[in-house]
Amino acid sequence: MANRFPSPFEAETPPGAEGWEDLYTYSLPFSEDRRDYEEATFWFQDSIHWAEPLTPWDATWYEYAIAALSQYNTRHYLIPPALGIDYRLLNGYAYLTPVPVLDGAEIEARVPQFMERAGFYFMNWGDLYDKWLVKMKDLIAEMEAISFSPLPEKEDMEVITEGHGTGSGLTIQEEYRGLLNLGLKLWHYHFEFLNLGYAAYLDYFGFCKQAFPNIPDLAIARMVAGVEVDLFRPDEELKKLAAIVVDNGLEDQLAGGLAALEGTPFMDHWNSVKHPWFNYSAGNGFYHSDKVWIEHPEIPLGFVAGYVERIKAGEDISRPIERIREERDRIVEEYTALLSSDEDREAFQGKLGLARVVFPYVENHNFYVEHWSHSVMFRKMKELGDVFVKEGFLASREDVFYMKRDEVNEALWDMYSAWAVGTSPRGPVYWPREVARRKGIVDALRQWTPSPALGEPPEVVTEPFTIMLWGITSESIGMWLGAGEDADGGLRGFAASPGVAEGPARVIMSADDIGQLEEGEILVAPITAPSWAPAFGTIGAAVTDIGGMMSHAAIVCREYGLPAVTGTAFGTRDIETGTMLRVDGSSGTVTVLD
Amino acid sequence: MSNRFIVWFNDYRPDDRPRVGGKNAGLGEMINADLPVPPGFAVTTEGFETIRNHPRTVEEVRELLATVDFGDPPGIRELSRKIRSLIEALPMAADVEESIRLAYTQLCGRCKQDDVPVAVRSSATAEDLPDASFAGQQDTFLWIRGADSVVQHVKRCWSSLFTDRAMSYRHEMGHDHEVVSMSVAVQQMVDPKSAGVAFTLDPATGDRSQVAIESSWGLGEAVVSGEVTPDNFLVDKVILEIHSRTISPKHTELVMRADGNGVEWHDVTAERQQAPSVSDAELLEITRMAKAAERYFGAPQDVEWAVDRHLPEGRNIVMLQSRPETVWSRKAPRQVSEPGSGFMDSIVSTLLSPVHTRGSVPADDGEA
Numbered sequence: 001m002a003n004r005f006p007s008p009f010e011a012e013t014p015p016g017a018e019g020w021e022d023l024y025t026y027s028l029p030f031s032e033d034r035r036d037y038e039e040a041t042f043w044f045q046d047s048i049h050w051a052e053p054l055t056p057w058d059a060t061w062y063e064y065a066i067a068a069l070s071q072y073n074t075r076h077y078l079i080p081p082a083l084g085i086d087y088r089l090l091n092g093y094a095y096l097t098p099v100p101v102l103d104g105a106e107i108e109a110r111v112p113q114f115m116e117r118a119g120f121y122f123m124n125w126g127d128l129y130d131k132w133l134v135k136m137k138d139l140i141a142e143m144e145a146i147s148f149s150p151l152p153e154k155e156d157m158e159v160i161t162e163g164h165g166t167g168s169g170l171t172i173q174e175e176y177r178g179l180l181n182l183g184l185k186l187w188h189y190h191f192e193f194l195n196l197g198y199a200a201y202l203d204y205f206g207f208c209k210q211a212f213p214n215i216p217d218l219a220i221a222r223m224v225a226g227v228e229v230d231l232f233r234p235d236e237e238l239k240k241l242a243a244i245v246v247d248n249g250l251e252d253q254l255a256g257g258l259a260a261l262e263g264t265p266f267m268d269h270w271n272s273v274k275h276p277w278f279n280y281s282a283g284n285g286f287y288h289s290d291k292v293w294i295e296h297p298e299i300p301l302g303f304v305a306g307y308v309e310r311i312k313a314g315e316d317i318s319r320p321i322e323r324i325r326e327e328r329d330r331i332v333e334e335y336t337a338l339l340s341s342d343e344d345r346e347a348f349q350g351k352l353g354l355a356r357v358v359f360p361y362v363e364n365h366n367f368y369v370e371h372w373s374h375s376v377m378f379r380k381m382k383e384l385g386d387v388f389v390k391e392g393f394l395a396s397r398e399d400v401f402y403m404k405r406d407e408v409n410e411a412l413w414d415m416y417s418a419w420a421v422g423t424s425p426r427g428p429v430y431w432p433r434e435v436a437r438r439k440g441i442v443d444a445l446r447q448w449t450p451s452p453a454l455g456e457p458p459e460v461v462t463e464p465f466t467i468m469l470w471g472i473t474s475e476s477i478g479m480w481l482g483a484g485e486d487a488d489g490g491l492r493g494f495a496a497s498p499g500v501a502e503g504p505a506r507v508i509m510s511a512d513d514i515g516q517l518e519e520g521e522i523l524v525a526p527i528t529a530p531s532w533a534p535a536f537g538t539i540g541a542a543v544t545d546i547g548g549m550m551s552h553a554a555i556v557c558r559e560y561g562l563p564a565v566t567g568t569a570f571g572t573r574d575i576e577t578g579t580m581l582r583v584d585g586s587s588g589t590v591t592v593l594d
Numbered sequence: 595m596s597n598r599f600i601v602w603f604n605d606y607r608p609d610d611r612p613r614v615g616g617k618n619a620g621l622g623e624m625i626n627a628d629l630p631v632p633p634g635f636a637v638t639t640e641g642f643e644t645i646r647n648h649p650r651t652v653e654e655v656r657e658l659l660a661t662v663d664f665g666d667p668p669g670i671r672e673l674s675r676k677i678r679s680l681i682e683a684l685p686m687a688a689d690v691e692e693s694i695r696l697a698y699t700q701l702c703g704r705c706k707q708d709d710v711p712v713a714v715r716s717s718a719t720a721e722d723l724p725d726a727s728f729a730g731q732q733d734t735f736l737w738i739r740g741a742d743s744v745v746q747h748v749k750r751c752w753s754s755l756f757t758d759r760a761m762s763y764r765h766e767m768g769h770d771h772e773v774v775s776m777s778v779a780v781q782q783m784v785d786p787k788s789a790g791v792a793f794t795l796d797p798a799t800g801d802r803s804q805v806a807i808e809s810s811w812g813l814g815e816a817v818v819s820g821e822v823t824p825d826n827f828l829v830d831k832v833i834l835e836i837h838s839r840t841i842s843p844k845h846t847e848l849v850m851r852a853d854g855n856g857v858e859w860h861d862v863t864a865e866r867q868q869a870p871s872v873s874d875a876e877l878l879e880i881t882r883m884a885k886a887a888e889r890y891f892g893a894p895q896d897v898e899w900a901v902d903r904h905l906p907e908g909r910n911i912v913m914l915q916s917r918p919e920t921v922w923s924r925k926a927p928r929q930v931s932e933p934g935s936g937f938m939d940s941i942v943s944t945l946l947s948p949v950h951t952r953g954s955v956p957a958d959d960g961e962a
Contacts, residue, residue: 081946107946115938122937203937203944211930212803214796219833334832338802340927347931347940354937498835586835 003481005453007039008090016444020092023056023438024404025063028089043088043095043454044472047546049286051526053092053445056438057381057401057408060183061286061374062087062094068187070099072195077118078110079195085466092445095454098466121196125357129193132361136189136368140276143182143376146175148384150391151419169416172387176408179380186377190369197358198469204351211339211348216586218498218558223332224355225324225558229363232319232559234277234293234371237269238300239317242307244269254305258297276372282511284527285370288382288401291512292375302515306538317537319559363555384408391415392428394435402435402442452480452546452569471547471567480569491543491575493568495588497557501541502593505579507572522581524571528553536560541583543571543590557585565590599641599693603634603781613638615717615777620916627890629883629913633704634712634781635697637690639719642752642776644687654680655756655771664765670758678753686745694748694780695741701782709739711783711854714747716754720774733757736813736857737783737850744780751778784912785850788871789814789900790824792880793919794831794888800922802894805829805881809871811862812847814898814914821859822846825871829881836877843867876901879911887916894919 008030013020021029030038050062070084083099101107121128151168159167201224208220244266245254253260261267274294282299283290293300310317332352339345385397393411394400403411411427418425457477466472471494506521508514514535517523523539525532527546536542536556540563544553547566557564563585571590575581580593596605601614606622614622618636625631645651655677662673686694702710715734733754735747754760755776764771790809795802808824810816817824822845828838844867851858872880880899887895898915932940 079945080942111942115942118941119938122941199941199945203941206944207930207940211928212801213799214801214804214828214830214837216830216833216835216837219830219835222833331832335803338831339930340802341929341931343933344929344931350937351940495837498833586837 004456005042005481006451008043008088008095008454009035009039011090011451011454014091014444014448017091017441017448020441020445023092023441024054024059024089025406028059028063028087030088030090038088039455041086041097041455042457043097044466044470045450045452045454046094046096046470047450047452048470048527049284050094051546052287053442053448054089054094055288055401055442056404058286058288059089060180060405061187062089064184064187065190066096068184068191069195071188072191077121077196078113079199080107080110080114090454091448091450092442093448093450096470118196118199121193122200122354125193129361132189132192133368136373139182139186139189140368140373140376143179143373143380146179146182146380148172148175148380148387150387151415169419173409173412173416176384176412179377180405183377186369186373190365193358193361194365197362200351200354200358201362202467204355207348207351208335211344212335215335216495216498218495218554218585219331219335221554221558222328223335223352224359225328225555229360230367231363233367234280234300235303236319237273237277238303239307241266241269241300242304242311242317245304245308246311251308254301254308257301276367279372279375280367281371281375282514282532285374288378288398290378292378294375295379310537320561324559366552388415388427388431391425393425393431395432399431399435402438403431449573453477457481476567476569490592491565491568491571491590493543493565493571493588493590494547494554495584495586496547496554496566497542497562497564498586499541499561499563500582500584500586501563502580502582503540505543505575505577505581506539507575507577509572522583524575524577524581525553526572528556532556536562541565541581541585543568543575543581543583545569545571545573596635597693599638599690600697601636601638602697603631603636606636610636610638612719613640613777615639615719615775617715617717617915618777618779621779621781623890624887624913624916627886629886629890629916630911631914632782632784632912633701634779635701636717637694637748637778637780639775639777641687641690641693641748642755642778644690645681645684645749645752646772646775648684650684651681659771664762667758670762674756674758674761677756678750681753681756682746682749684749686749691745694745698741698744698780701780705782711737711739711850712744713779713781713783714738714744714751715779715781716751717777717779718755718760718774719777720769737855739855743855748778748780752776784900784902784914785904786813786900787903787910788812789898789914790817790871792884792897792899794884794894794897795919795922796828797921800925800928803831805831805884807872807877807880807884810844810847811866811871812849812860813857814900815848815857816844816846818898821848827872827877829877831881831885834878834881836874839870841868841870844871872901873907875907876911879908883911883913887913891916891918894923896920 054062066085066087073079074083081101083101086097086099088095101110151172155167205220208215245251248265250261250264250266253264253266258267258270278293278300280293281290282293282296291299307317336345336348339348381400382397385394385400388394388400388411389397393415400408411431414425414427461467461473461477501522503520503522505524506517507524508516509526511532514532517535517538519538520540521538523535523542525542525544527544528542542553542557542562542564544564544566545568547553553564553566563583565583565585565588568590582591582593584591596602601610601618601622603618603622603625606614606619606626610622611619614636621631621634658673658676663669701712702708713734713736733751735750738744738747755774761771764774788809788811790807791814793806796804796806807827807829808817809827810822810824816822823842824844825842826840827836829836845862846859847862848857849860883899884895884897887897895916896919897913899911899913902910902912
């Protein structure tokens with residue numbers, strides 16, 4: 001077994017992708033300028049969020065998200081042992097590394113500041129979270145208000161009579177800069193609570209492990225789960241729509257799509273819930289190519305049709321919230337009774353209580369940020385793309401995502417300047433040629449298989465967020481180095497959701513394909529975003545390449561009572577569709593059956 | 595019907611304890627707790643005393659004991675042989691024998707089987723010595739059929755109060771031989787596919803959220819005696835998940851003899867040696883029962899169980915014994931919280947020494 005991963009400087013550029021570095025901010029790729037540091041560092045590929053190579057504009061979310069996460073650790077709360085997460089691109093793929101605080105004296109000096117700052121948030125969580133919901137919705141409203149329209153032949157008369165003193169060329173540039181600022185602000189909001197939420201959860205988790213050394217991680221998670229969270233709302237609404245179809249005999253109309261359903265009770269409900277609940281990405285929300293339900297109604301309607309069939313087969317498709325909650329209460333009561341003293345019972349109740357206070361945020365933020373806000377943001381960018389198409393800069397609205405975010409400013413300048421001068425911009429010649437070249441590069445990058453990690457692994461992973469969010473531990477690194485196979489040729493991962501299931505595998509690489517899933521199949525995917533929820537009514541179990549106990553796959557499977565093994569590293573590579581599998585979500589093993 | 599000499603397990607009341615001994619009392623309490631215990635009855639110490647107080651026993655045993663040198667093991671063995679033959683040769687008091695025969699006939703009726711096979715087990719007791727341990731000093735007889743044989747084996751249990759081990763133990767502890775009395779359990783025989791023990795905590799860590807189960811083929815004696823390395827399982831008591839399993843090669847099993855009387859050791863085929871001796875469903879059922887016993891007795895338990903090969907899964911687990919766990923129960927309890935420290939202190943210390951544990955990922959056997 002190898003004891004290290006390849007160096008980032010050993011990686012070959014896939015043929016046809018030469019010059020890929022120029023598609024991104026100059027600070028993103030690994031480079032000779034920082035080679036000593038970059039080579040001495042352990043990096044892991046973040047395939048939870050960025051399993052595919054990024055297009056130039058989509059790298060914006062990568063940079064905004066990781067910088068904002070880091071900023072809260074480093075500058076807001078002063079997490080004692082952890083600075084931020086450093087981030088790079090290799091052949092367009094995202095690689096991360098946690099940055100620890102190594103100096104003991106510095107860690108110590110950060111402790112009282114952390115306690116004061118984080119303590120304030122924990123003590124006032126409810127009020128601050130209420131405020132968060134308000135400012136989050138305000139931010140989305142601001143985003144919605146942004147509009148891009150082609151520059152006029154001449155300014156309106158009001159511009160003259162009202163003495164504006166500015167024109168449409170300035171406005172369109174301001175609107176774009178405003179949109180970018182809202183995007184960065186969005187990611188600030190995202191991490192305002194999340195790191196602290198994880199810290200509280202880890203503390204509760206650690207207490208459980210100390211009190212009960214053998215307690216399964218999923219038992220710890222189940223004690224905080226089962227609450228009604230916004231994350232499940234979109235799927236709940238689909239189930240309601242399915243019930244409306246059955247109650248009103250609308251099966252034929254459903255097959256005809258939204259137009260055929262016009263004027264029925266179905267549309268009444270659809271229209272009343274589509275904002276915000278169907279601003280829901282069929283992917284994880286980080287790619288412009290992810291399909292959003294509201295723009296691709298065929299996706300949610302397909303899920304509704306699946307639910308209709310199940311209702312008609314006599315099945316109860318509601319999520320058994322009452323049962324989950326009762327079971328959760330029983331589990332809590334029994335573990336509490338097993339603690340050895342009243343002091344421990346009190347401490348446990350306190351930690352469990354805090355974990356439950358923070359958990360709704362941990363679960364819900366994903367809907368507000370990655371689904372709802374990103375859907376709006378991408379929609380606005382496509383409107384801007386339309387302007388570029390009209391001015392001949394681009395052939396298609398989606399080509400705007402082949403511009404770097406700051407190049408959009410330059411293109412707008414080119415457009416504005418030529419409009420102001422009354423001459424031809426360079427863009428209509430420059431951009432179609434450049435976009436075609438860049439598409440070729442990104443396509444070539446897609447053919448490359450990223451190593452799960454780079455560089456020499458640390459002896460032990462201790463950075464809390466790396467463990468919690470990415471499921472990167474000393475064990476998972478060991479699994480990657482051992483190619484993820486156990487002695488019997490099966491796969492190993494995290495025991496993420498209990499139970500055992502057998503069935504044929506269905507390897508699904510992209511959310512677009514979840515319609516292929518058939519009843520009882522084992523879903524094998526790089527990740528499962530929460531938007532895949534309708535798939536969970538069909539499958540028998542889930543296996544993912546990446547993710548820990550708190551990955552979306554783990555959370556959703558526990559909620560739906562399905563076995564799941566996450567973080568197998570090579571599930572999608574080693575398993576073929578149709579292979580009979582046995583998934584043991586209690587022991588974290590996937591076995592190929594003969 | 596219970597009487598002076600007989601106490602049915604399902605008639606047991608706490609004041610019966612002195613005359614039925616700890617083992618029978620435990621079986622009676624388990625039945626009171628609705629645990630699935632095979633039916634049976636205790637022959638009380640009063641029955642034993644008709645033999646012990648027999649003039650010939652009193653006189654001859656005293657004479658024999660006066661001559662023995664406890665530093666001479668062959669001498670003790672010879673003494674034991676003599677006392678036991680004496681007791682076994684004496685006729686049983688008529689009212690005791692009638693009571694036993696009647697009870698056995700009723701047991702056959704209850705089990706709907708003529709000459710129902712039973713286990714006849716000793717249950718020693720010493721009213722004045724509540725802490726004395728007599729475990730394993732007296733005899734047990736398995737697969738006993740027919741009233742004559744039951745009566746004979748009750749006498750053999752009585753006489754086993756005078757095994758060389760038992761006498762040496764009493765001598766060492768300074769107990770008078772007369773302070774100890776003997777009750778006998780007569781209980782329907784279970785024909786176990788497999789059997790073993792269950793602790794309602796993890797013996798390795800004292801983790802009370804776990805049930806540790808050891809299991810092997812055939813009768814539980816294979817596990818209890820250490821004759822085989824049993825299969826080993828750890829089951830989470832609360833969410834009922836089996837999260838650790840070690841299957842060991844179980845080379846031998848104790849089973850009913852071919853003629854249906856008594857037991858004998860059989861070799862286990864290579865294939866069965868490597869197969870788990872209990873199913874997952876059976877493990878979960880054993881766990882539920884061990885939990886129920888722990889709840890009823892109010893302390894961690896050490897339980898003996900068996901899987902009856904003639905009953906369908908779901909109804910095939912029986913419990914044969916439940917006693918308090920003794921090792922961890924004597925230690926100071928595990929205290930996790932630090933008194934006087936606030937939740938922020940705890941969060942900080944978690945961040946500074948994070949949970950390096952990813953408990954649910956099973957460690958590789960051997961190399962990491």
